[in-house]
Amino acid sequence: MFDAPARPAPQDAPWRIEIEAPADAAAVEALVLAAFGPGRYAKTAERLRERARIAAGFVAREDGRIIGSVRLWSITVGGEPALFLGPIAVRADSRRAGLGADLVQACVDHAGATGLLLVGDLPYFGRFGFRPAPGAWLSGPVDTDRVLWRGEGEANGRVQPA
Numbered sequence: 001m002f003d004a005p006a007r008p009a010p011q012d013a014p015w016r017i018e019i020e021a022p023a024d025a026a027a028v029e030a031l032v033l034a035a036f037g038p039g040r041y042a043k044t045a046e047r048l049r050e051r052a053r054i055a056a057g058f059v060a061r062e063d064g065r066i067i068g069s070v071r072l073w074s075i076t077v078g079g080e081p082a083l084f085l086g087p088i089a090v091r092a093d094s095r096r097a098g099l100g101a102d103l104v105q106a107c108v109d110h111a112g113a114t115g116l117l118l119v120g121d122l123p124y125f126g127r128f129g130f131r132p133a134p135g136a137w138l139s140g141p142v143d144t145d146r147v148l149w150r151g152e153g154e155a156n157g158r159v160q161p162a
Contacts, residue, residue: 015067015099017106020057028059028069028089035089044140045086045119049073052161055083058106060090060099067094070103072110075117077136077149078157082115083107104128108150115151117159122148 020028032040040046052073060068068091073084085107090099107116108128117136118125125148133149135156149155 013098013102015060015062015094015102017058017060017102020059020069020071024057024059024066024069027066028057028071031066031069031091032087032089034091036087040087043119044138044142045084047140048075048084048138048159048161049086052084056107056110058103058110060094060103062094067091068099068103070107072107072116074162076160076162077115077117077155080115080157081162082117082151082155083111084159085116085118086120101127111150113152115149115153115155117155118148119143119146120148121146125150 052075055072055074057071058069059066068089070085070088075082075084088100088103105128117133118130119142122130122132128150130148130150132145133147133155134144135154136147136149136159138147138159
């Protein structure tokens with residue numbers, strides 16, 4: 001499904017970050033639903049993901065079960081190709097161990113020089129090089145202070161599915 005290599009987790013981590021396979025889709029959906037609930041469908045970011053194409057997906061496996069996931073979506077920002085990151089979902093019993101950061105890093109590694117956009121908290125995502133993107137606008141209500149960009153230049157213009 002995706003062309004990025006699997007990425008081993010830190011040596012002391014009990015999980016491994018792998019490329020999401022088509023057979024993982026139901027488990028990933030269940031994990032996202034458990035993490036965010038049905039309220040996620042009301043979010044502007046979810047509206048964008050519904051119309052975008054998955055560009056890459058990563059799962060974290062521990063003892064053969066999926067305990068975390070993240071996807072990248074093909075978008076444009078002001079007509080320029082980019083990737084939209086999210087949602088990041090981690091099983092409740094696996095949180096606070098650095099797994100979310102490993103999933104974000106897999107996305108950053110996969111994106112290379114391609115710009116990444118997300119809706120999230122700057123204190124968390126800033127360590128990965130994300131910064132505010134006041135010039136990027138999504139169709140729908142969103143806290144503009146939480147729209148973040150990682151890439152060359154600035155993200156300016158309308159955000160749309162690619």
